[in-house]
Amino acid sequence: MKNNHVVVEVYGADVICASCVNAPSAKDTYEWLEAAIGRKYPEQPIAIEYIDIDSTIENERQDEIAEKVRNDEYFYPLVMINDEMIGEGHIQLKPVFSALEKFGYVTGN
Numbered sequence: 001m002k003n004n005h006v007v008v009e010v011y012g013a014d015v016i017c018a019s020c021v022n023a024p025s026a027k028d029t030y031e032w033l034e035a036a037i038g039r040k041y042p043e044q045p046i047a048i049e050y051i052d053i054d055s056t057i058e059n060e061r062q063d064e065i066a067e068k069v070r071n072d073e074y075f076y077p078l079v080m081i082n083d084e085m086i087g088e089g090h091i092q093l094k095p096v097f098s099a100l101e102k103f104g105y106v107t108g109n
Helices: 026-040 060-070 093-102
Strands: 007-012 047-052 078-081 084-088
Touching: 007 026, 007 060, 026 047, 026 093, 047 060, 060 078, 078 093, 084 093
Parallel strands: 007 047
Antiparallel strands: 007 078, 078 084
């Protein structure tokens, strides 16, 4: 199993994306992904971060991505896994799980 240092980043804001009517908030999406990933891949190390695009972001790469979201280049919530865009707007689990399995994550029992 590879699963080298994998980071799942969820970018969003407190205000729900105007194009994402009836979708969960970015924070709700983050919490939902965190729970779903933990159930699907138990006892496997993974970092899941929520990045508020309206806050001060110290990490330069994350700030650049947040700026793209603020400039409507991406919808939020935006999910990135190790710098690869996995989904934006209405997030689905299948692409997230597929990306994690490329990094060597294995479904738990």
